[in-house]
Amino acid sequence: MNLGGGQVVSKQSMMPSSSCTSWKSTAGGGGSGGGGGDGGVPDQFPAGLRVLVVDDDPTCLMILEKMLRNCNYEVTKCNRAEVALSHLRENKNGFDVVISDVHMPDMDGFKLLEHIGIEMDLPVIMMSADDSKSVVMKGVTHGACDYLIKPVRIEALRNIWQHVVRKRKHEWKDFEPSASADEQKPPEEPDYSSSANEGHNWKNTKRRKEEDDEAEERDDSSSLKKPRVVWSVELHQQFVAAVNQLGIDKAVPKKILELMNVPGLTRENVASHLQTFLPHNCKNLVQKYRLYLRRLSGSQHPGGLSTGFMGSPEAGYGSISSLNGLDLQALAASGQLGQLPPQSLATLQAAALGRSTNSKSPISVPVIDQRNIFSFENPKRYTEVQSQHLTSNSNSKHMNLLPGIPTNMEPKQFVNLHQSSQHSFNMNNQVLIQMGGQSQSQNQSPNQSQIKTQTQTPSQGLRQPVLSNEMLPRGGVVDLATTVYNPVVSVSQASSLVDFSMNHKTDPSNGYPLGGNLGISNITATSSTLQGDGSLDSKVPRRGIVPSYDIFNDLNQSGYRDWGLQDVGLTFDQSPVLLQQSNRSSDMGGQNRNLNSGKVIFSPSGTHRNGSNIGQPCNSYVGENPLRVKAENLHDGSSHNSLYNEQYGQDDLLAAVLKHQQQQQEGVGLGQTESEFGFDGYALDNLPV
């Protein structure tokens, strides 16, 4: 028999629709064919899997078809890529998986792969007789789920269903009420074992997010369409408050939903919103941060942190705070700053500060945190903050969010902080603000905004941005990051805010959507303070803040923990303060370092200005600090320390994230930040207290 040329499209239905249906329903909605899909007969799966095979070689096509049919799959074959695409387009939910050859005359297999990935988001398996590493790599980079070498054996085809399940599983995470993120979180990532618990759901969500970055967008098209929820500021604030309250570790969508108590809001909405804050690429960031924070808190040198920082923070607390500060700093410094929208930092800060709800003075709390994170606060401020901080009880627990960032930070606190300093850390405030996170962020007067802590000094403001920038995972979905990390920079401030350009930038380089979603206001633009670095995102050490997120090292650049404070320059008027880090690098593991010498507000780790606290954390970030914010830069003058203040709305989240990440990062010398931040008296004075 001759297989004629031309298009060959034949569909062989192996399974009765019922089985298909059931499979589909099990799969969560295959949609097509099958019909109802309500029964979901699990044991029939993967029977009825709908496979589309594309290969210009008729012999191979026949063989594949027979093999797939023998696996009880429903096979449709095409010998032209265009035909395959039109099939897929006509019947959006008609297929579960696509198998395509690489070399095809009418269209390159990788091109087809891209099209499918974009338009339909189906798992695609590539095949070729070519087994050279480069081609296989190309498949991977183009997003293929798998790569089969010809001749294909039936055994290889039997397991293709796993790709479908995997993909759906990720999609479900967002949608399924029962399969809430909380449930699925077995810490799958080996490296985060330690922080498994904490970053647990973050991880999952992150993972899922990573994989389904587009899936969310595709939600609408998928069978699990959900009405989109508009996250208003208020709603976001509620969300952030809930997250803070729970602690980043426990902030699972289910619980967040419960806490928020918003009628009509579903768990899925929360889950997807939560995911937006997770840096796409940095799923590990949070984990790492947590680890880092954990470690810091554990290793906090009692009192090392700062003299001013927290006075005597409960040892743990203090340390944590320092961590936070450091972490944030580190994050900021890690060069990702660019990426992190200032808002993230603000968020972080906020988170950190948030911890101390009880802080006595609103400002104080944040201050402390700020310090930790950004360590730019001046000692005196720290003291204040510390007290608050300390009071905040739960340091340890709140530390979850961000080391050093009092999780309890109430928005209000941020507000206060904000006021004190001029942080108009608008920088990514938007993100933060939008998030509604801590209420204060938004409203605050430009300076005051989130950076509550900022009061301390302008540097604070800087901090925030730094953080945010840092925090923002590069490239990844940093939405969360932006928010989180952005120390709530008051959006309002836009003007002066630290130039968190980091935030905004959806940093092309990193890929983290810096503030992309968050709409981070361009802080950079505004304030000259930060020396305009405009976009922190790029690792441009704008102000010293190194955009790299070093905090999480792994994420970004290998261990570049530079908390990028450098870039923080963002609105940090106080640049000098903040950016010290860069130099330091070594000890703090980078992030902290940026803070070197006093100015560095952030230098979470490296610079011990005070030396004391910081010592520890920075391990992880040591050295890297690409972000080493050059403190000097910070001095740009525009004291936007206030930037930090504002952020706090988001800080909580940010803090949480940072913290998480920190934890992972061990060695973040956040501890140091404390001392460094602002202790040296750099611009702290300017901070509006």
Place this chain on the structure above:
Amino acid sequence: MEQSHIKKQINFIKNSLFEQGYLDEQFIQLEDLQDDANPNFVEEIVTSFYSDSTRLIRNVENALENYPLDFCKLDDYMHQFKGSSSSIGAKKVKVECTHFQECCKARNSQGCIRAFQQMKQEHATLKRKLEAYFQISRNE
């Protein structure tokens, strides 16, 4: 007896094809796919292969007549050929395709031509043997 004799013959031929390296494990995969729903599956596949590969061979011959040789195109043809011959388990044919591809990479025109001749030969030999094999199998 007749039947078992034929069966033995079939097995003998098949085994020799394997032993001599004409066929490899993929052929067994194809045979495993054969079932009551598709009793002549393997033969169908092989037939399809030969008709498709004949076309390819013609293309290669044409390409080899154009000087200077377009090695890229030739490599591409060989890639396709390799893919389909490996799918049916045509071991020797596949080996010759690889040789051809190597010559293409080396931009060795003479080498290409030689390799092509070898390939054609193996291709034809296998065809003969398989035809005989199927013939006997059908008689079973």
